[in-house]
Amino acid sequence: MPKYLALGLCLLGATATYAQSKKPLYQDRTAPTDARVQDLLARMTTEEKVGQLSTLLGWEMYQKDGQKVSASAAYKKAVDERHIGALWATLRADPWTKKTLLTGLNPKLAAEATNALQKYAVEHTRLHIPLLLAEECPHGHMAIGTTVFPTSIGQSSTWDPALIKRMATAIAQEARVQGAHIGYGPVLDLAREPRWSRVEETYGEDPVLNGQMGVAMVQGFQGSSLKSGANIVSTLKHFTAYGVPEGGHNGGSISTGQRELFQSYLPPFRAAVKAGAQSIMTAYNSIDGVPCSANPYLLTDVLRQQWGFLGFTVSDLGSISGLVGNHHVAATAPEAAALAINAGLDDDLSGYGYDKDLLAAVQQKLVAPEVLDRAVGRVLRVKFEMGLFENPYVDPAKAVKQVHTPANVQLARQVARESVVLLKNDNNALPLAKTLQRIAVIGPNADNMYNQLGDYTAPQPESNVVTVLEGIRAKLPAAQVTYAKGCAIRDTTSANIAEAVAAAKQAQVAVVVLGGSSARDFKTEYQSTGAATVTAAAKNEAISDMESGEGYDRASLDLLGKQQQLLQAVVATGTPVVVVLIKGRPLNLNWMASHVPALLDAWYPGQEGGHAVADVLFGDYNPAGRLPISVAKSVGQLPVYYNAKRPVTHGYVEMDNKPLYSFGHGLSYSKFEYSDLQVTPTETQGAVQVKVQFKVKNTSSRAGDEVAQVYLTDDVSSVVTPVKQLKKFQRLTLKAGEQQEVVFELTAEDLMLLNGSLKWVVEPGTFTAQVGASSEDLRLKTQFNVAKAVEKVQ
The missing domain is CATH 3.20.20.300 (Glycoside hydrolase, family 3, N-terminal domain)
Structure with a gap:
């Protein structure tokens, strides 16, 4: 055999051996992902x-x-x-x-x-x-x-x-x-x-x-x-x-x-x-x-x-x-x-x-x-x-x-504090004075840890969760804090409203914690998807608190059980009342909005909810949460979302067409003023930019947060558009007396609509920009004009 042929055979053998020993391409971390995917697919x-x-x-x-x-x-x-x-x-x-x-x-x-x-x-x-x-x-x-x-x-x-x-x-x-x-x-x-x-x-x-x-x-x-x-x-x-x-x-x-x-x-x-x-x-x-x-x-x-x-x-x-x-x-x-x-x-x-x-x-x-x-x-x-x-x-x-670290617990408290929405605060009923000596904490959600956690929550050791009652007691350890549940969320078979009334009569203030629950229990039956199977309770059968969470759709938005009677009885004592709401959806708040001076909405505030609520109640945190959803006066008004299309709705025989509280609503212990709105459009070939600038000033004596919101209306459009639409927002922190200039940039995408040909366009014409603290509390307003059409390139 010629030497070169023998050498060639040896090289071929070595190459084959190397190929057999080499890892498959999909196991090569240095190879491109697409190549690894295709290599693996070919082997499966x-x-x-x-x-x-x-x-x-x-x-x-x-x-x-x-x-x-x-x-x-x-x-x-x-x-x-x-x-x-x-x-x-x-x-x-x-x-x-x-x-x-x-x-x-x-x-x-x-x-x-x-x-x-x-x-x-x-x-x-x-x-x-x-x-x-x-x-x-x-x-x-x-x-x-x-x-x-x-x-x-x-x-x-x-x-x-x-x-x-x-x-x-x-x-x-x-x-x-x-x-x-x-x-x-x-x-x-x-x-x-x-x-x-x-x-x-x-x-x-x-x-x-x-x-x-x-x-x-x-x-x-x-x-x-x-x-x-x-x-x-x-x-x-x-x-x-x-x-x-x-x-x-x-x-x-x-x-x-x-x-x-x-x-x-x-x-x-x-x-x-x-x-x-x-x-x-x-x-x-x-x-x-x-x-x-x-x-x-x-x-x-x-x-x-x-x-x-x-x-x-x-x-x-x-x-x-x-x-x-x-x-x-x-x-x-x-x-x-x-x-x-x-x-x-x-x-x-x-x-x-x-x-x-x-x-x-x-x-x-x-x-x-x-x-x-x-x-x-x-x-x-x-x-x-x-x-x-x-x-x-x-x-x-x-x-x-790295799980459940002190830093993460503190972060949970901060998210909860920022999420609290002060719905009403007549005559500065809040914050409460830390010199109070006798406080009644009342209601089915005052000391129920699972009711404040929401759906999709695992079981918790009691030491991990701070309820509103525990938060208030921790805040004022020297005060006499009396607790009375009063009633359940849904169950009407047993209640002790008289005990709650007695507690309220002996107190300087009553904090009443009401709302709903998404807390699952071991008695509820579940579908294969995890949604609850909702059935009417048999006679003498205990009723779960759960009225929200997957599968718990409602026909009304009223407070369930005897919660309304409990609140009315406590208010009737004459003791000042603050309502804290813990819940998963907007509810009918009409009576309390008319009869209770201060309302806080905490939604489901999580494990640190009790501390967060206490921080807000006693002024250690100045609330600035804003509603992300409108609160209707009645299910008969639904839908009540703020950015409905024109024409503007009109009132009913029984009531007006406005929600009780609108999208973006939320109060603070501070007061803020808006001024000097300037809107400057700049048009270039195939583009438009609109600079929106204004000033926000904290006119009160305490630091606080304000959520500045910019809404836009397309004044005349080829297809029907919303009455107004949120475009930009920013949460600001302002010291007492501090003023800050806020600047937003709107682009063509912010001004576009989907026209009759289903194309995204900015149509020439006038737009109205409004700035304020909620979709209904708009303080400043001006028009600007766009001269040239802009079409989105797909």
Whole structure:
């Protein structure tokens, strides 16, 4: 054999040996993500691909034996037989999951559990693909031992996106160090139907405020790198128009035109996608007859082609099977799976929407192989970009140190303080004097820790939560603070109003804490989606306090139970009364607004709510919260959102057309004046900028915050537009006597409408700018003119 031929054969043999020993491309951390995704897809079987799109309910996937945790048999079977790619709510604890402080996991055990699950997935799958672990994170990670912040409706009442970004950063770190990768939230649905059960999970009725809060959450969750070990993917909910169901029925159909969809309901999602959100969840409802979970126009045309979304979409729990059982747009489960994935729905939250039925759809050629690859590739991309193939594990010691830290608890108190809305304060009834010696604290929400935490909250040790009663006692340790519950939220079978009256008569002031509850209990039955099953109570059966939270839609907005009678009896004593409201939705406040001098709305203020309320009551914190949703006088007025389209509504026979308290309303212990409004438009080719500047002065003797708000009206437009629309806002801190100039820049996007041809344009003509402290308290007003049309380039 010639020498050169022998040498060539040797080189070929060496090359072959090297190729066999070299790691697959998808395991090369230095390779581009897209190349790694494509390499892995090429190695996967159809069954493995389908499995990657199944996100199973996770709390049954670990086994706890004392202080040891391991992967359960159910989990091992799901990995071995179904090739699952993700779990949801593994660390969740609540009555639905039947995980308690005893049977659930503390942060250290949680980290050990997620490590055990990852270890099995990585070591017992053919291609060593790690799991994605998704958790509920709307106002804190819904797991034992984490920090509980105010619910979203309270977060938006701060009108402070920078603070909410800090909060989201803290939530993300607490979740990530326990092994989570995805946080479900924020909820970006506009809440224009207060009877709907999930108002507390939203940021209210306005697209601009919702969008700013959503951006803050996405930035806080995701940070600058998903490989940081302290950040999680943000999943936007619920795509879309979920918060205005007909009759207030959760998940019900909605009727809206395309223009309203794009001008009101979609902008918060678009803003969050622009901010980099990597995941988005579809809604249960249909729009104009097309279910959101099988809507190719929304999931592909709008989300991906128009907005450039690169992340993955996920169903709400059970919504794929709901295409058969609820919407009846598919006759079989494989048809439903095909409708969803072909429309652009990538991931199945449930594990029974895709799974064997998606496999059947592929086999029946209802789903093309490239469609399956597209969905799987989007999910795998997140796993690569989080660095999970290189480092799927977390350090349990870090979880112990970094969850529920003193700094996070203090942050929860600050968010709660900023969220408190002072609705009424006649004759400066507040703040209360710290020299008071006898205080009565009365009401069903005065000392009920779970009633102030909201839905999607894990069980809490009593030491973690400060109630209003405890907050007041801590504030005035030398005072005599008498507590009387008086009545329950809903139950009318037992009450002790006489005890509350006696306490009020002996006190110098009565703080009456009323409202609602989203506190789940172990007696309530739950649907497979986690929503409560609401039924009438049997005779002599104790009634849960829960009147809000998923599934608890209302027919009226009145205070339930004997709360109204309790308040009236206490007021009748003649003792000065302050009402504190703890609740998840706007309620009928007419009587108290007429008969009680001071009203505070704390929504669900979280674990530090008692301290925050006490801080405001006694003047250690000057309130500046603003309503993110209007408060109606009657359900007969609904809807009452401030930015309704023209023509302006008129009054009814029984009452006027105005809400009791309008969007943006909120008082302070300080007084502020607005002056010197100047609006300067600048037009260039294809663009317009409008400079809005004015001065705000604190004319009082104490420092305080003011929320300056700018509203815009398109005076004459080719299509009907809102009476007014919030465009900009800023929370300002001003010392006594201090004056500050505020400057905002409006762009063409702020002035645009969707015209008759469904094109975004700025139409020439006059606009009216108004500036003030709420949508109804507008202090300054001027017109400006735009001479040239501007059309948005798609």
